Amino acid sequence: MASLLELKNVSKIYGDLHALDDVSLTVEKGEWVAIMGPSGSGKSTMMNIIGCMDKPSLGQVLLDGKDISKESQTSLTTIRRDKIGLIFQQFHLINYLNAVENVMVAQYYHSVPDEKEALAALERVGLKDRAKHLPSQLSGGEQQRVCIARALINNPEIILADEPTGNLDEANENIVLDIFRQLHKEGTSLVVVTHDPEVGEVAQRTIRLEHGKIISDEKNENFVE
Amino acid sequence: MIKNKKRLMFFKMISLSLLRRRSRMIVALLAIVVGATVLAGLVTIYYDVPRQMSESMRSYGANMIFTPDGTDSLTDEMIERALSYIPARDLDGYTPYRYENTTINKNPVTFAGVDFDGVKKTAPYWNVDGAYPTRDGEVLIGANVAKTFNLGVGDKTVAVSSIEITEDVDESLIPDYEIIEIDGVKSADHELPIKVVGIIQTGSSEEDYVYLSYSDVEYLTAKHRGYDLVEVSVNSTGGLESYTTSISNGVEGLRAKLIKHVAASESAVLTKLTSLIFIVTAVVLLLTMICVATTMTAVIAERRKEIGLRKALGASNLSVVGEFLGEGLLLGGVGGILGSVLGYVFAEIVSKNVFGGSITFLWWLIPVTIIASVAVTGIACLIPIRSAVDVDPALVLKGE
Ligand SMILES: Nc1ncnc2c1ncn2[C@@H]1O[C@H](COP(=O)(O)OP(=O)(O)O)[C@@H](O)[C@H]1O
Ligand SMILES: [Mg+2]
Numbered sequence A: 001m002a003s004l005l006e007l008k009n010v011s012k013i014y015g016d017l018h019a020l021d022d023v024s025l026t027v028e029k030g031e032w033v034a035i036m037g038p039s040g041s042g043k044s045t046m047m048n049i050i051g052c053m054d055k056p057s058l059g060q061v062l063l064d065g066k067d068i069s070k071e072s073q074t075s076l077t078t079i080r081r082d083k084i085g086l087i088f089q090q091f092h093l094i095n096y097l098n099a100v101e102n103v104m105v106a107q108y109y110h111s112v113p114d115e116k117e118a119l120a121a122l123e124r125v126g127l128k129d130r131a132k133h134l135p136s137q138l139s140g141g142e143q144q145r146v147c148i149a150r151a152l153i154n155n156p157e158i159i160l161a162d163e164p165t166g167n168l169d170e171a172n173e174n175i176v177l178d179i180f181r182q183l184h185k186e187g188t189s190l191v192v193v194t195h196d197p198e199v200g201e202v203a204q205r206t207i208r209l210e211h212g213k214i215i216s217d218e219k220n221e222n223f224v225e
Numbered sequence B: 001m002i003k004n005k006k007r008l009m010f011f012k013m014i015s016l017s018l019l020r021r022r023s024r025m026i027v028a029l030l031a032i033v034v035g036a037t038v039l040a041g042l043v044t045i046y047y048d049v050p051r052q053m054s055e056s057m058r059s060y061g062a063n064m065i066f067t068p069d070g071t072d073s074l075t076d077e078m079i080e081r082a083l084s085y086i087p088a089r090d091l092d093g094y095t096p097y098r099y100e101n102t103t104i105n106k107n108p109v110t111f112a113g114v115d116f117d118g119v120k121k122t123a124p125y126w127n128v129d130g131a132y133p134t135r136d137g138e139v140l141i142g143a144n145v146a147k148t149f150n151l152g153v154g155d156k157t158v159a160v161s162s163i164e165i166t167e168d169v170d171e172s173l174i175p176d177y178e179i180i181e182i183d184g185v186k187s188a189d190h191e192l193p194i195k196v197v198g199i200i201q202t203g204s205s206e207e208d209y210v211y212l213s214y215s216d217v218e219y220l221t222a223k224h225r226g227y228d229l230v231e232v233s234v235n236s237t238g239g240l241e242s243y244t245t246s247i248s249n250g251v252e253g254l255r256a257k258l259i260k261h262v263a264a265s266e267s268a269v270l271t272k273l274t275s276l277i278f279i280v281t282a283v284v285l286l287l288t289m290i291c292v293a294t295t296m297t298a299v300i301a302e303r304r305k306e307i308g309l310r311k312a313l314g315a316s317n318l319s320v321v322g323e324f325l326g327e328g329l330l331l332g333g334v335g336g337i338l339g340s341v342l343g344y345v346f347a348e349i350v351s352k353n354v355f356g357g358s359i360t361f362l363w364w365l366i367p368v369t370i371i372a373s374v375a376v377t378g379i380a381c382l383i384p385i386r387s388a389v390d391v392d393p394a395l396v397l398k399g400e
Helices: A043-050 A073-083 A099-110 A115-124 A140-152 A170-185 A197-201 B002-020 B022-058 B076-083 B116-122 B143-148 B214-221 B240-250 B260-302 B304-312 B317-355 B365-389 B393-397
Strands: A005-014 A017-027 A032-036 A058-063 A084-087 A158-162 A189-194 A205-210 A213-219 B064-068 B091-104 B107-113 B127-130 B138-142 B156-164 B180-182 B185-201 B209-212 B229-234 B254-258
Touching (some): A017 A058, A032 A043, A032 A197, A043 A189, A043 B393, A073 A084, A084 A140, A140 A170, B064 B240, B076 B091, B076 B229, B076 B240, B076 B254, B143 B185, B185 B214, B240 B254, B260 B317
Parallel strands (some): A032 A205, B107 B209, B138 B185
Antiparallel strands (some): B064 B254, B091 B156, B091 B229, B127 B185
């Protein structure tokens, strides 16, 4: 069976700058991978390519065994919609829609909005009683949990999180990590970009980037299944 | 079912975007409301003004006159026959005039015998200081006459008519006058004491006359005679020419004419008003468009992250464009509804103040106004919304 995600000699080149430089990487179904590295090392560039929001300059990207590196913008949009759940450092909730409506937006573009399912997703992240609150009425941690519920709602193949705890305090960071643990237990594949060692350590596997190259790729020995 | 749920979500998103971001959209909405109000208001006025104009023009006086044609004067019988050509419901009023030359303090003045009730209909623009005469011996004098003879309201004087005693003089009207005979011509100076009860101002030739009742004129001149002129006020927006032709042909010795300057100025004013309404409406709609386009440009710039997010969640360019256009059109529709109501109010106020009448409600103008607002808003949105297509979903992974 094909791996969930396979990067083969992927480079992203901006002028002289190799934001990603001949990166190869395989992620299996159900894996929880942390991608770490200093600012400017190419983490977001990699997320954009995995998340079908950008194409590599060189190399191949296989998602579920399908090469997405040559796909058109339109079919990338379709693949992203069907297979990928995104979690952002800045949450990116729509400010005039309440929590449950924000979750329903993802359903709207994917298939059909369904309030019951959206409420169930909010319940999963412990926010059922906040469903009718606007983002401005929610704390940062709560907003991030809405963002996670939105990423989960369409049962994506893989969840991509770029600095998910970058704007959160320690207590909220722990809540988010607990949710990730839960998702991992349920078999969801997770790729989490972070520069925070604590967030990196709890993952199953840690990949380090520097100047667009992978400098290390290790299983986490302390990982508790 | 699936379609319905999606449609419901679509309307929920666009309406909540407008509703919960009120302060942002209020300027655009206001612009649309103003545009729609002006459109609906001016169109209402445009449709109602010809009717109102003809009413108010008629209040500026008679629009037809009868004059003798090859005869000395017009008789009651001729006038009656002429008027029979005009349907009773279209006849607003008429006034026969009998003019005679007399003197006051040996200075010549033209006296006009009139029916004051008729005058109120055919010459409502007479500005009377004082009152209309109600009994014999009372007169209205023109402002120029008042100045020349230094007469005011309430003053009394005597009009003197020098009568040549000929066959048509009714000597029973001058029983005790001293008849002077010079070279076989008999004459008498006939006097009529008069009291000024009102002074009229019109800014025109009426200010040179003295107006009094027919019986006073007859007494003063001691002659039975018909009328020199009849002013007629006909209530009709068109077809006046056909009346004058058939009257002139049908009544021997009488000629009917339209008072041209009123009829001509009426249509000239209407033409000018129409183009003015067209220009004002076009300018206001253009301003509305500019305001909506500006707001929409700002809104899309502000919401680039949201657009990026929608695309990251799988929205196609078409659906993003559809959502923003939907917001614009909804705004246009709401503005159109408000505008069509306010436009009617606006037209009513203008009509009351300018024409002194009330307006007819044009029901079909409501859908027209709404469609026009939606169209104007839609066009105004097109260019700004195109920039939404260029937004890159990768934006959502970029730090601030
Ligand atoms: N669109 C772009 N054009 C030019 N350079 C870019 C672009 N996007 C990213 N870069 C550059 O690529 C490098 C990697 O960026 P990024 O992947 O955002 O780093 P990280 O997320 O690890 O901080 C940086 O040096 C950045 O300046
Ligand atoms: Mg980054």
